[in-house]
Amino acid sequence: MLRATSGPRDRLLSAPGTPGADCIVLDGVTKRFDAMAWPALDEVSLSIPQGQFFTVIGPSGAGKSTLLRVLAGISRPDSGRVSVFGEPPEQASRAKHLGWVPQSPALLPWRSVIDNVRLPLQVNRGAKCEARDPEELLARLNLSHARDMLPAHLSGGMRQRVAIARAFAFRPRLLLMDEPFGALDEMTREHVAHLLLELWQAEKPTVIFVTHSVGEAVLLSDTVAVIGRGRLSPSVGIDLGRPRPEGIEDSQGFHQLTASLRAQLRRAFSDAGG
Amino acid sequence: MRTAELLRPSRWLPTAVAAAVVLGAWQLVATSTTAVLPTLGSIWSAFTGNAGTLFANAGDTLEEALPGLAGSYVVAVLLAVVMSQSRMLTRALLPLAIALNVSPVIAFAPPLTVFLGLGQMPRVVLAAIITFFPSLINAIVGLASADRGAVEVFETLHASRWETLWRLRLPASLPYLFAAARISAPLSIVGATVAEMVLGGVNVGLGRQIQTWSSYAELNLAWAGIAVLAFFGLLITGIVVALESWVLKARGFR
Structure with missing residues (x-):
């Protein structure tokens, strides 16, 4: 095989x-x-x-x-x-x-889940990228209910899912x-x-x-x-x-x-x- | 911290016992040899009899300490931001800041009066100088404290230096900026008080009065003055700590 x-x-x-x-x-x-x-x-x-x-x-x-x-x-x-x-x-x-998912989720603690996912869309705006709908990404990763929560209040698995959503947000x-x-x-x-x-x-x-x-x-x-x-x-x-x-x-x-x-x-x- | 938790004896009892032991020992010494320490009762009556004078002069001292603190804090944070953007500038300026920190800052006071006069201004400047270094170092450490993985995320996105500073480094430094304020705030009162004592000058401020009272052997008043200064030191530290725990919690750091 x-x-x-x-x-x-x-x-x-x-x-x-x-x-x-x-x-x-x-x-x-x-x-x-x-x-x-x-x-x-x-x-x-x-x-x-x-x-x-x-x-x-x-x-x-x-x-x-x-x-x-x-x-x-x-x-x-x-x-x-x-x-x-x-x-x-x-x-x-x-x-x-390039999308990057580091070992630690490396979320920004002061940003809510949705704002963490939006981050890649807010920097280096000069580069053309097809943004995905962050809300839809959250839904696909079963995170919609946590949309407005801060990373400190999430479990480890949820944080890692947010990190994945963030990496997918700009269609790398x-x-x-x-x-x-x-x-x-x-x-x-x-x-x-x-x-x-x-x-x-x-x-x-x-x-x-x-x-x-x-x-x-x-x-x-x-x-x-x-x-x-x-x-x-x-x-x-x-x-x-x-x-x-x-x-x-x-x-x-x-x-x-x-x-x-x-x-x-x-x-x-x-x-x-x- | 919840109020209910603060009311639990296991929280406040150790502090209360320690305070009682210190005050008891004080009283013991004071009653056996009146030349060293006045009794707590005589300090208290000095305080109640002169509360107006004590608080008015404490207000003068705060008028020197707080603007000095605010000014040096702003300059320290701005300088740390500039230094975070340029290794060259860090190499140029950090040794100067360290030199300032290891100098006997109090010795700056007399030459300062030569061009700042005998008013409160040299005291403000001294409070600023003495609080500058702890603020600067904490801000520098804070701006470098951003999570490594997050820095890498910004790098792979090709975020600009400005974007990385504004969206990552500066917000990530918040706990350190509070630590800076927590250390510098009471230190500014120390700076202003010491400046009053060393410089003389205009006859306002508790440091100035404590010196005068001591020289007239008015020890009750001098100690009442010290207690009032300690109270204001505690008060502004308490305000900073309360603000810190509230803001850091709201910003997801705790």
Whole structure:
């Protein structure tokens, strides 16, 4: 069930609109930090077709967050080339193509739920973007009842849903998500993941999702790549079909996929000597 | 904080006991050697007999302290905003602010009178100088305190510096701006009082009177004056704290 991503079927599945167009490209990207024994990113090359849900999985300190930060233009690589829709990341962010969901929900505590979701529409107004109706987004994420509440009065799962709504509010072409469900309990995690899937299914922005949860990676992704000590292993496709209903986590196919992804993770680490 | 909670003995009893112990010890010392401390009763009668004078002079001191506080607070926050936008300016100005902070500020007082005269103005300026640094440092820390993830959200949206300042850094600094006010407010009374004592000048203000009373061995009055100043220090601190807890709650920080 796990297979290399180069197959034509995979392209067909994951790239509506422009089949086969690699919109996110990393070419030999290296990034070092003085405090780390090995590079956070070590000659990473990667290409992701438009509209794909791409997950990078690995343990803490493997370089996952650095990869996202380089793609977002928050961090500059020491060497190598990064291209987002044919442009450098800084250009993509100027054009408001990037949605960012950090580890913490990072909501503004003084803004109500609806005003947090509206935030992206209120900054960098020069960039053209098709705004979504924030009210409709709240409804889709089951947050309408919390519209006027402050983040301090929300549960962790609700806050993370607001962060997702905020990221979708301006229809970004690329969504970068850094372990967004890391702080949530198992049940909430599944619930929010399915809400994210529904929202993604409707719009199909390209998503690069970072996690250390195998189950989450399988549930959400078209393609998963394992990262360890700054090195990216070859990507594997997740052949689960779409849409993926709630309860798919209990299916035989799902279990097989998680088992073989775990095996792959283990192999990647014994190879890396980690 | 709810009033009901404040009324619970576990809240107020420790404070009441500590106050009773201090006052009891005071009274003990005062009754055994009258030269050191006047008795509480004699301070009280000095207070009731001269309440008008005490409060009028306290008003004069506040007239110096509060404008000094307000002026330095505004300048400190504006300067912190400017510094948050330019590393160069921070490098240029922060060492000067630190130099000001480690200087014996009181020593500025006599030269200040040379061009500010013998009125209340040099006292206002001294209250401003003494409250400036705590306000500045808290504002600087506050403007840098915005959540890292939120800063990243603004960065990926390519928000302008102004947008990031106005929509993120400034509102995020609110708890620190209150901390600045909480520290500076009572300090401004200290500044004004000390300036009155060091500078002499126009014969108004409780600091000035306490000095005079002490030199005439009117210890009852001097201590009554100190108590009145302490009361106003508590009062403005209390006002700031109440405002702080109300505003921070309404703004979702608590």
